[in-house]
Amino acid sequence: MIPEISEISGRVMRNIGDMFVYDPGAPLLFSSGFFWLLFIFFLLVYALLKRSRMKMIVYVIGFSLYFYYKSSGLFFLMLIGTSLIDWLLSHAIARIKKRGVRLAVMWLSVAISLSILGYFKYANFFLWNWNQMVQGNFQPLDLILPVGISFYTFQSVSYVVDVYKRRIAPTESWLDYLFFLSFFPALVAGPIVRADYFLPQLKENRKATKDDIYGGLWLILIGIIKKAVIADYISQFNDLIFNQPELYTGVQTLMGVLGYTMQIYCDFSGYSDMAIGLALIMGFRLGINFDSPYQSRNLTEFWRRWHISLSSWLRDYVYIPLGGNRKGTIRTYVNNFLTMLIGGLWHGAAWKFVFWGAMHGVGLAVHKACQPWLRKIPDNWIVSFTGWLLTFTYVSLLWVFFRAADFSSSVLIIKNIFVGFDWRQFPQFFEVRRVWCIMMMALVMMHFVPQRWTDACGRIFARSPWIVKLLAFVAVVQLVIEFMSEEVVPFIYFQF
């Protein structure tokens, strides 16, 4: 009997110990039970240290680095190194008087950040293309992409550029900057936080109010439902369609495409909601990242509502420096196109992302070109609906290229929808995929609920008695458990 107990306790201890070490297959997700166990203890100490700014900073940095270690192993050291280089160079930029030298130092810092990103993310892509051109043998480099590198690299670039442009002063302490760059809620999948928005909050060290704390919890619960219940569930069917498109009918393919359109939104905006909610609980605001993007009536509006932190970053650090709309009509279109091309490449090192970005660039340019004509059309519901339908269809079709394995699969999927379509298959589909259909319908309804209703629900939740909050928390977690797929499905944007 005694050896059995000691064996079980040994196994439990070993399993608990294993949870704390880096496992590439099990990053620390906000929707995981282990994260919440850690967060309980994190919060306990955070509440005690919050009043002392320096202690709070050191503590949060420690937790953030551990969080990054759990997702990317020893790459957390690279994050520390990047922050140190940025910080030293930003001080040099602030000190140097000569504009040319300042510019050179700024470019040095940007080049270092982009080189690291380029090496890990794009080296194999360029090698592959080079070998295609010279007909050589492609031997991929054995590279692991550190999680979230695209997000924190963009934060680091914007910080250095803003210091150069004297929009902000460099942080006095390196720890402040490391806090900003490694802040765990936004570290691995954004939102891409701007230094001029975040650093003043850190300086102020504002105490979180009860509205912040429970508003944050509300956002987290919404995010968990979006990600761990809806996105993960509907992805199971979508994956079948995208993995073997040749096997499915037009109706199934159409539903798979619509499913992925909703899945990527729920996955990414769900993550953003959780990140924003966690930060809010800690007393920090990250801004909004999604604003019901599928309500958009044109592509320009879509990019104002989708991944707002990325699109505004691209606007400020790519589009405007390229000349924006200041250099004539044609240059405006070209700048738009190039910006979206870079945006596409940011999403991944593959031609399909370049194509996806380019087609969004083309769409934006076409919309801009049509503006004078569009302004003359009366703004009634028919026009609104048509605009919405065209935008939604265009965005959904482009998601096919984003998700499918390659270009030919994308074409096959789109062809399937138009060629193999038969309305009579709908009843059979609804019968077989009832839960999937109900979830999609609920999702569409949720998406079109006015924002003020959602905000009102959040306020009611924040002011409700603690037992209501506890019940809501338990209900959401149980919902996750009920719908949990066997595999932990990482966030789609983790790979970017």
Added chain:
Amino acid sequence: MKSPYSGLWIIVALGLVLFLAVAFFDDITIGTWTIKKAPFKDHLLAEGMETDTLTADSVSEYIPTQEIKTDSVAKSILIFGDSMTFNLALRLAQYARQNGHSIHTVNWDSSNTKIWAESDTLTHFIRKFDADFIFVSLGSNELYFKNPESRLPYIKRILQMIGDIPYVWIGPPNWQKDAGINDMLERVCRPGAFFRTDGMELARKKDHIHPTRQASALWVDSIVRWMPKSYHPILMDIPTDSIRKVSPNVVFLKALNK
């Protein structure tokens, strides 16, 4: 002074304690609905990987302890599995024709071990075809599952359904390094029953996943060359040139029916 976090802390801690407690209690059923439990118990009590089993590289080195004679009796062969199955069956059918076996194929697109384990499809077809030799072609749709150990109960269930019937589990043809399903299959299948495909270079269709028909034929040839080293070799002489096209008896199951 009371911390603003105390309420949140209590809510989250109470919630987690509740889920932790429920995870260790008996099932709670309300009407026909049994409440699913958080997998705390599984995670905490999970046993480590067994280390005294075959390693990833050892299948080709598997040496039977005693000489195994080839079973020369004509067999009723059943090959079942995912979308890789059909192309494998085309070539296996030629071997079957050459050696006097009959062959029956059940190809269930996009299927995986869970689907087969949780349905009675396999037992139905074993009975229907009176199968006395089985090829399994499963695992391709589970290659990149992060936790291959989660498939263990399904694989065991499938092997249970196969029972004493001699079998060869044809390993999935990796197109990238898998997350461990091959190692696990090798561990669970009886020694000499798992053919490891993952080291093979196979020409692929446009989807970069499925081997071409020609590559599948070469794949089968490799399996047949390996079979004398398996735990229950059957007669598998190379088909003569006269046997060109054999249409195997194939049952196609569609993904929609899952």
